[in-house]
Amino acid sequence: MLDDFFTRALVAGLGVxxxxxxxxxxIIWRRLAYFxxxxxxxxxxxxxxxxxxEVNVTLAVFAVSAMISLALxxxxxxxxxSSDALLGLLSHSALALGLVALAFMSWVRIDLMGLLFGxxxxxxxxxxxxxxxxxxxxxxxxxxxxxxxxxxxxxAELAEAEGLNxxxxxxxxxxxxxxxxxxxxxxxxxxxITAMLIIPAATARRFASGxxxxxxxxxxxxxxxxxxxxxxxxxxDTPSGPTIVxxxxxxxxxxxxxxxxxxxxxxxxxxxxxxxxxxxxx
Amino acid sequence: MTARTPLISLxxxxxxxxxxxxxxxxxxxxxxxxxxxxxxxxxxGKSTTAKMALGIIKPDAGTAHRASGLKIxxxxxxxxxxxxxxxxxxxxxxxxxxxxxxxxxxxxxxTGITHLANAIVRNLSGGEFQRALLxxxxxxxxxxxxxxxxxxxxxxxxxxxxxxLVRKIRDDIGCGVLLISHDLHVVMxxxxxxxxxxxxxxxxxxxxxxxxxxxxxxxxxxxxxxxxAVYEHHHDHTHLxxxxxxxxxxxxxxxxxxxxxxxxxxxxxxxxxxxxxxGRDHPPRASATSDxxxxxxxxxxxx
Numbered sequence: 001m002l003d004d005f006f007t008r009a010l011v012a013g014l015g016v017x018x019x020x021x022x023x024x025x026x027i028i029w030r031r032l033a034y035f036x037x038x039x040x041x042x043x044x045x046x047x048x049x050x051x052x053x054e055v056n057v058t059l060a061v062f063a064v065s066a067m068i069s070l071a072l073x074x075x076x077x078x079x080x081x082s083s084d085a086l087l088g089l090l091s092h093s094a095l096a097l098g099l100v101a102l103a104f105m106s107w108v109r110i111d112l113m114g115l116l117f118g119x120x121x122x123x124x125x126x127x128x129x130x131x132x133x134x135x136x137x138x139x140x141x142x143x144x145x146x147x148x149x150x151x152x153x154x155x156a157e158l159a160e161a162e163g164l165n166x167x168x169x170x171x172x173x174x175x176x177x178x179x180x181x182x183x184x185x186x187x188x189x190x191x192x193i194t195a196m197l198i199i200p201a202a203t204a205r206r207f208a209s210g211x212x213x214x215x216x217x218x219x220x221x222x223x224x225x226x227x228x229x230x231x232x233x234x235x236x237d238t239p240s241g242p243t244i245v246x247x248x249x250x251x252x253x254x255x256x257x258x259x260x261x262x263x264x265x266x267x268x269x270x271x272x273x274x275x276x277x278x279x280x281x282x
Numbered sequence: 283m284t285a286r287t288p289l290i291s292l293x294x295x296x297x298x299x300x301x302x303x304x305x306x307x308x309x310x311x312x313x314x315x316x317x318x319x320x321x322x323x324x325x326x327g328k329s330t331t332a333k334m335a336l337g338i339i340k341p342d343a344g345t346a347h348r349a350s351g352l353k354i355x356x357x358x359x360x361x362x363x364x365x366x367x368x369x370x371x372x373x374x375x376x377x378x379x380x381x382x383x384x385x386x387x388x389x390x391x392x393t394g395i396t397h398l399a400n401a402i403v404r405n406l407s408g409g410e411f412q413r414a415l416l417x418x419x420x421x422x423x424x425x426x427x428x429x430x431x432x433x434x435x436x437x438x439x440x441x442x443x444x445x446x447l448v449r450k451i452r453d454d455i456g457c458g459v460l461l462i463s464h465d466l467h468v469v470m471x472x473x474x475x476x477x478x479x480x481x482x483x484x485x486x487x488x489x490x491x492x493x494x495x496x497x498x499x500x501x502x503x504x505x506x507x508x509x510x511a512v513y514e515h516h517h518d519h520t521h522l523x524x525x526x527x528x529x530x531x532x533x534x535x536x537x538x539x540x541x542x543x544x545x546x547x548x549x550x551x552x553x554x555x556x557x558x559x560x561g562r563d564h565p566p567r568a569s570a571t572s573d574x575x576x577x578x579x580x581x582x583x584x585x
Contacts, residue, residue, distance in 0.1 A: 028366050029364060029366050029367050031364075031366075147377075147378070147380075150377070151377050151378045153367070154361075154363065154367065154369070154377060155358060155361050157333070157336075157338050157356075157358055158356055158358055158361065158377070158378065159378060160336070160337065160338050161333075161336040161337065161338055161354055161356040161358075161428065162353075162354050162355070162356055162378040162379070162422075163353075163354065163378075164378055205366065205368065208368045209368050209370060209402075210368055210369070210370060210373050211367065211368060211369065211373065213368070214368050
């Protein structure tokens with residue numbers, strides 16, 4: 001089944017969307033959109049280091065993203081700068097370092113376009129294994145830290161006072177983000193990873209009445225975008241990564257339109273009915 | 283009270299920021315079943331002291347100690363729910379722990395917001411949100427309840443009802459309570475011990491002792507005089523917004539008469555002298571005092 005390049009692309013894309021949706025919700029709730037961008041820019045430095053040290057690209061990207069996350073946490077602690085300034089500093093420094101490092105390695109010819117926009121049609125079976133094991137691991141860990149992480153998102157001091165250790169949850173969340181960046185880079189490319197995190201979650205916000213529901217809807221919206229995007233790129237012969245993002249955008253616009261309003265009402269009235277039923281039975 | 287081991291204790295604790303001591307030399311203990319109120323003007327370090335006790339801020343001097351395995355319910359002074367968060371009151375109840383459906387229902391009923399269980403937190407009014415915060419804190423059956431200005435945005439009658447509720451919760455689940463307020467006169471009835479803060483501990487003791495102390499008067503000026511009047515009043519009767527009178531024995535009457543059998547004691551000139559006689563000029567003065575208190579309460583909210 002996985003011998004067909006299109007099936008491989010689909011399986012890989014679905015795996016990325018499944019994990020990007022729930023994490024993207026936290027990106028939206030915590031206003032971290034620029035953080036996603038920073039990590040993905042840093043991915044270029046990871047790629048350069050991978051060639052320099054001759055290690056696995058995914059692993060190198062993960063390592064660099066994780067370092068950038070930790071650097072951000074450390075800088076925030078002693079900050080005389082705001083978070084967005086720190087992110088800008090880290091983001092573009094990492095990008096520039098990556099480009100300079102690549103220029104030194106004149107023997108390396110890398111497909112910059114593939115790096116920036118992804119190369120989902122070239123994913124191997126190993127890539128799929130990495131995406132799905134990494135993705136499922138991320139989801140399991142997210143499930144474990146869900147309560148403290150969500151509580152810390154609502155109010156860090158409240159979570160701290162009631163003994164939930166928000167600092168640890170934040171640290172783990174940063175590592176999860178680095179993982180997702182590393183495994184999804186090949187699918188949509190470094191320029192568009194943030195889109196896969198944010199757009200499905202934004203679409204889900206329209207229909208969700210609870211955080212868990214929003215995470216689920218975001219995963220579903222992302223997976224639909226992968227299906228439609230890949231079909232579209234096949235039909236119109238467009239680059240697949242950007243087409244997936246365009247499909248996600250289309251779903252977001254649909255959600256914002258009156259049709260989306262109608263669906264939202266249906267979802268909510270279904271909930272109200274089941275609640276009313278619960279109330280009369282109790 | 284002192285024989286029990288304290289739930290939390292601060293010993294000579296202080297917090298320094300940029301060379302300035304926000305609070306200093308704080309000794310504070312809260313025991314099981316005890317309601318301790320921190321009171322002081324804006325910027326006197328009330329919240330900072332509470333955060334030290336909670337472990338959110340580490341003291342730069344002295345020590346902060348919490349009993350091991352202490353379960354805390356916290357109502358922070360400021361909490362804004364971002365509009366990007368889809369959050370119902372029912373989900374909010376399960377934010378930091380997983381209380382049972384019965385415990386949630388009980389907490390919602392105790393705070394009078396059962397009907398709001400499925401409401402979006404973001405759409406609650408100020409008073410409703412304060413009740414939701416309190417419900418969330420008590421749903422987890424805490425050993426210690428820490429309430430930082432829990433009556434913001436609640437009208438005067440609602441404030442007294444909320445403090446009554448706090449006292450009832452204490453009686454119900456036997457938790458210790460650390461309460462932060464800037465108007466002593468409404469919290470007095472619900473307090474065992476008052477600690478008056480202004481960067482350091484000015485004075486402490488029973489509510490009546492603190493309210494009549496010189497330090498407290500210096501700190502709060504003219505408002506201090508109103509404190510005792512309202513305090514004594516609260517034990518006697520409250521003038522409700524619709525003009526009726528709620529008496530300490532729970533009955534509600536159209537007017538306030540000295541001889542109607544609802545009154546035990548009467549305030550006199552706002553001073554700490556209580557005499558059992560029935561002054562003929564009592565009704566008009568009583569309502570004037572209540573109005574003054576209502577104004578003070580409203581002014582406190584704006585500050």
